[in-house]
Amino acid sequence: MSRRVVVEVKPELHRELHKLAVLNDLKIYVLTNAMLEDYLTDEVRVKALLRQLRM
Numbered sequence: 001m002s003r004r005v006v007v008e009v010k011p012e013l014h015r016e017l018h019k020l021a022v023l024n025d026l027k028i029y030v031l032t033n034a035m036l037e038d039y040l041t042d043e044v045r046v047k048a049l050l051r052q053l054r055m
Helices: 011-021 025-040 043-053
Strands: none
Touching: 011 025, 025 043
16 A cells, blocks of 8 residues: 655755656656655765755
8 A cells, every 4th residue: 555645845846857857746756755765775875965954
């Protein structure tokens, strides 16, 4: 079973994604998920980002 969670995207990031790829909201959702999946495959990168954000 697939579970969806809503994530708020900053308006300026939404605009940039839309400009770069001329995508509608559904395709931006798919692209954002793919970007997150790609980013999360690198545990070192995620941990570095968490340290940078002090989370």
